[in-house]
Amino acid sequence: MKEDELYKFFSISGVDNEFIKYAVNFYKRRGKGHAVDFYRGEKKNFRRIHISYEVLRGYVKALDDVSAVNKIIEIWERYPFIDRRIRGDFHTHTEFSDSMDDTEAIIRKASALGYSWIALTDHAFNPGNPSYTMSAEKYLRRTEIAEKIAGETGIKVYHSIEANIMEDGTLDIPDIIREKIPFALASLHKLYNHPDETLLKRIDKAMADEKVLAFTHPFFALDIRKYGSCIGEIIDIVEGHGRAVELNMFPFYFRGNELIADEIKDRDVKVSFSTDEHCVNGMNRMRFADYFIEKLNPLNILNFSESPVEDFFKKQKNILKLIG
Ligand SMILES: [Zn+2]
Ligand SMILES: [Zn+2]
CATH class of the missing domain: 3.20.20.140 (Metal-dependent hydrolases)
Known part of the structure; x- marks a missing residue:
């Protein structure tokens, strides 16, 4: 899967750029951590965010299924409103x-x-x-x-x-x-x-x-x-x-x-x-x-x-x- 498709997939998930960047790197590395921490700037304070390995693995699993990803993107575009x-x-x-x-x-x-x-x-x-x-x-x-x-x-x-x-x-x-x-x-x-x-x-x-x-x-x-x-x-x-x-x-x-x-x-x-x-x-x-x-x-x-x-x-x- 191309990187721009990956970004699109993550962004329609509603996750923010920090997470997208992290997840794309994770996907490339295919590393097996148990849990990861990353940081998100909020106003002047940095808040520590913990994302479990299972959550990331869920994304990675979904990304393995290219036809599902394409369908998800297609549905996202087909229904612009709740x-x-x-x-x-x-x-x-x-x-x-x-x-x-x-x-x-x-x-x-x-x-x-x-x-x-x-x-x-x-x-x-x-x-x-x-x-x-x-x-x-x-x-x-x-x-x-x-x-x-x-x-x-x-x-x-x-x-x-x-x-x-x-x-x-x-x-x-x-x-x-x-x-x-x-x-x-x-x-x-x-x-x-x-x-x-x-x-x-x-x-x-x-x-x-x-x-x-x-x-x-x-x-x-x-x-x-x-x-x-x-x-x-x-x-x-x-x-x-x-x-x-x-x-x-x-x-x-x-x-x-x-x-x-x-x-x-x-x-x-x-x-x-x-x-x-x-x-x-x-x-x-x-x-x-x-x-x-x-x-x-x-x-x-x-x-x-x-x-x-x-x-x-x-x-x-x-x-x-x-x-x-
Ligand atoms: Zn929940
Ligand atoms: Zn839950």
Whole structure:
């Protein structure tokens, strides 16, 4: 792949030039670090940013698939605007975990995009760098800042968290945070050395957690080449518990999103669209949602609601009543 194509790919991912430069060099070197730090100048202060090897590897993997990259660029040009029916973003990061931009900037960006709401979902725990772990103290601080900006912009903020699905299928949400959050995202960021046959059980246990709104980026830890064929079973689990599946607009999830969209297009499964931004510009990539929205039943798209979390859990209670 040519270098200018690489730059284009990274820039439409919404990542900033520092990252692009870094990632292109990384791609050229094909080095295998475990995690890297790089610096981004912000006003007069330099802030240290930690990007895990997995994130970079995700980009590199996507770049190996030239036809996907070409399609991503083509879609980016085909849909210059975010669908107006999208009222908010379910998955965003702030300075309280690993975003390059802060809570205020993220909420102001949501306002500039014309959204009614936004969910802040910092990592419950970041195994790559524990200092990004969401403590109760940080959660309260973030809530305080967010509510102030929410008041100024008129945006509703869901003060949430992106939890990790642990080896035993539980979620790593501290009790003190659990009682405060309106919902949690459940992510498999690590497989540990999990045998294939118990992997689905682990996802099943996580989806049974009453706080879960969505199974987030299913193909982050799950290699699509190895687990792509399990998509039917994965969606059965998500649907069985009445949860949503996330379509994550990071470009390197493109193939995974296609698989998911194909699987759910004729099923009654809720979908949460998100950008999973790690910098303000990343929120622009909600444009990719337009491509998938065309394939899906609009009634299943949670982002079209003005109060999606309230709607979702109201329906959840009805489902539980029916099962119970
Ligand atoms: Zn994640
Ligand atoms: Zn995330």
